[in-house]
Amino acid sequence: MADLTMVEAIRMALSRALEDDPDVIIFGEDVGIDGGVFRATDGLMQRFGAARVRDTPLSETVIAGMAVGAATQGLRPVAEIQFMGFLYSAIDQLANHAGRLRNRTRGRLSCPMVLRAPFGGGVKAPEHHSESMEAMLAHIPGLRVIVPSTPARAYGLLLAAIRDPDPVVFLEPKRLYRALKEPVANDGIALTLDCALVVRDGSDLTIIAWGAMVAEVGRAADALAERGISSEVIDLSSLKPIDRSAVRASVQKTGRCIIVHEAPLTAGLGAEIAADLAEHCLTSLLAPVVRVTGYDTVMPYAQLEDRYMPDAARIQAAAQHVMEFA
Amino acid sequence: MTGNLPDCSAFLDAKGQVLRELPDFARDAETLITLYSMMVKTRVFDAKAIALQRTGRLGTYGSSLGQEAISVGVASAMSEADVFLPSFREHGGQLWRGVSMEELLLYWGGDERGNDFAGPRQDFPVCIPVASHFPHAAGVGLGLAHKGTGGVAVAIAGDGATSKGDFYEAMNVVGVWELPAVFVINNNQWAISMPRAEQTRAETLAQKAVAAGLPGEVVDGNDVIAVREATNRALDRARAGQGGTLIECLSYRLSDHTTADDASRYREDAEVSRHWKTEPLVRLRTHLVAEHGWSKDDEEALLRDSRTETEAAAERYLAMSPQPARAMFDHLYATAPPDIAALAKEMGDG
Ligand SMILES: Cc1ncc(C[n+]2csc(CCOP(=O)(O)OP(=O)(O)O)c2C)c(N)n1
Ligand SMILES: [Mg+2]
Numbered sequence: 001m002a003d004l005t006m007v008e009a010i011r012m013a014l015s016r017a018l019e020d021d022p023d024v025i026i027f028g029e030d031v032g033i034d035g036g037v038f039r040a041t042d043g044l045m046q047r048f049g050a051a052r053v054r055d056t057p058l059s060e061t062v063i064a065g066m067a068v069g070a071a072t073q074g075l076r077p078v079a080e081i082q083f084m085g086f087l088y089s090a091i092d093q094l095a096n097h098a099g100r101l102r103n104r105t106r107g108r109l110s111c112p113m114v115l116r117a118p119f120g121g122g123v124k125a126p127e128h129h130s131e132s133m134e135a136m137l138a139h140i141p142g143l144r145v146i147v148p149s150t151p152a153r154a155y156g157l158l159l160a161a162i163r164d165p166d167p168v169v170f171l172e173p174k175r176l177y178r179a180l181k182e183p184v185a186n187d188g189i190a191l192t193l194d195c196a197l198v199v200r201d202g203s204d205l206t207i208i209a210w211g212a213m214v215a216e217v218g219r220a221a222d223a224l225a226e227r228g229i230s231s232e233v234i235d236l237s238s239l240k241p242i243d244r245s246a247v248r249a250s251v252q253k254t255g256r257c258i259i260v261h262e263a264p265l266t267a268g269l270g271a272e273i274a275a276d277l278a279e280h281c282l283t284s285l286l287a288p289v290v291r292v293t294g295y296d297t298v299m300p301y302a303q304l305e306d307r308y309m310p311d312a313a314r315i316q317a318a319a320q321h322v323m324e325f326a
Numbered sequence: 327m328t329g330n331l332p333d334c335s336a337f338l339d340a341k342g343q344v345l346r347e348l349p350d351f352a353r354d355a356e357t358l359i360t361l362y363s364m365m366v367k368t369r370v371f372d373a374k375a376i377a378l379q380r381t382g383r384l385g386t387y388g389s390s391l392g393q394e395a396i397s398v399g400v401a402s403a404m405s406e407a408d409v410f411l412p413s414f415r416e417h418g419g420q421l422w423r424g425v426s427m428e429e430l431l432l433y434w435g436g437d438e439r440g441n442d443f444a445g446p447r448q449d450f451p452v453c454i455p456v457a458s459h460f461p462h463a464a465g466v467g468l469g470l471a472h473k474g475t476g477g478v479a480v481a482i483a484g485d486g487a488t489s490k491g492d493f494y495e496a497m498n499v500v501g502v503w504e505l506p507a508v509f510v511i512n513n514n515q516w517a518i519s520m521p522r523a524e525q526t527r528a529e530t531l532a533q534k535a536v537a538a539g540l541p542g543e544v545v546d547g548n549d550v551i552a553v554r555e556a557t558n559r560a561l562d563r564a565r566a567g568q569g570g571t572l573i574e575c576l577s578y579r580l581s582d583h584t585t586a587d588d589a590s591r592y593r594e595d596a597e598v599s600r601h602w603k604t605e606p607l608v609r610l611r612t613h614l615v616a617e618h619g620w621s622k623d624d625e626e627a628l629l630r631d632s633r634t635e636t637e638a639a640a641e642r643y644l645a646m647s648p649q650p651a652r653a654m655f656d657h658l659y660a661t662a663p664p665d666i667a668a669l670a671k672e673m674g675d676g
Binding site: 108 | 496654661
């Protein structure tokens, strides 16, 4: 079993999907000879041919909309948006069509498509290249929104997304693309899509995160453990649908909850989780649910990026606050 | 261009005179009568739909009055293996393809089951967000090319749709990937209250194809023969692997935009009256009478049959039991996640 980075694991999953299913096709900007700007599709065009791994003209509307059309014809398009900041014009297609087609035809037509996009900050990219707009996507009925947090999870979740009969937006934390390696087997086994994962057991508080923030939470949990605070860490993983029962079960056990995301605070996904806990776990709560998030501002360009991103120190401070709440 | 339409490719002029040598299909009486019958049926259906709306039994409805030749002409050129992606005004094309009147009424009555038509199963439901189905047509073309069955995607939208990026972006990929897709513009001169002249300075809408490297042509959209003939050629090209085509069909919206619109707020009656002189049914009827022995009795029988069929469809539509509230969740996903399943259960079968 090879040690792989996340971007290598994603490539391995794409390659596996192309091998296993002749209906799988990949398209997007620069995904062909260039192998994608992050190299997620490196070598795939050479191996599977330009009919199955294809460069599109520069149009996010077409990438998403063409995926909708192709999916209705029995293809399994895995389309790439080069950076999440350029996904806005594809939202029209996702919200008006991909997420609706099965419903509005009462099951006659469907959209088994995957839209991949690198997302999030932390790599000092140009402006418009570091946004986290997952809440906008999670608000769209009929979609699934998935974020992996490790190479092995990326492999299994991407295979699951490609095999799923409905549209999936697959967000890849670019900060994690090359951050760590772990053994990933090319076993062709898909993970279950709609599930959160408890990545660390604990008893004093629950910390919920996804994507690159899971590792940041892990660092905070290590530091908190040294001070005798036991954190249960949940990788939400599926942002739509949210695995509410897993979240509730953990908070019912610990009585405290912190939610961490890079996206701005207001109307972020943290608000949805906090509201769900207020509705369903009020009597278990020993402290207010606290959100540690990006700020309500434009995603800063490289110089101030670190000051914007939630980090272990802010997560620890929040943990301290909920632990000390009378 | 809200005055008289410019000269464009037609076989029959407004008076039903043959302008140039007819294509083979248009020399066959039976074919012409079938085309004419569907256009008449579409017009009768439109009138019934509006009557149902006016009496509170149908939702907002966009009539195709005056543009029947476009919809019917395009659909009549298509084969079963092709995929039709209509806008909201192409009832005639949907009827020709086999969607039933009662399914159309069901849909416009506010019930999504109308989109689950018995056939043609591969056709798209009407597209409401203007022009956003052109990228689908590119994707459908890609899928059809992949299957290799010779199918072609045919998408149709209005003149207003050509101002949107989706339209151009989709044409562009159809051009560069040589996809089997035909884009048709029903240029009815109006986009709600916006006249064609205020939509774009481009002299024709067809010329927009040039930027995408596609052939684009203008035909008289009130001449069903011209529409069908142009669509035939475009489909032949697509089937031969020569890629897409843009066809601009010139016509005129004789009705309000929809039942929710009052066109007298923004256009003169005189303009509408002028365009009644060039509408598509009369010219074909005149030609049928002159060349193919179409009689007064034939005409009356056609009208009677169309009305009977429409009335019967309306009755079946009105008698349909409503869908249960849970239907709004039933087809959101192939398998409902727990939250959605719980909502469906809560809503129940009532
Ligand atoms: C993207 C979008 N913008 C606005 C509307 C509201 N709208 C519905 S029809 C219409 C005008 C369409 O004009 P045209 O494309 O010429 O088609 P026609 O109605 O004349 O057939 C508008 C603005 C819409 N449905 N979609
Ligand atoms: Mg129009």
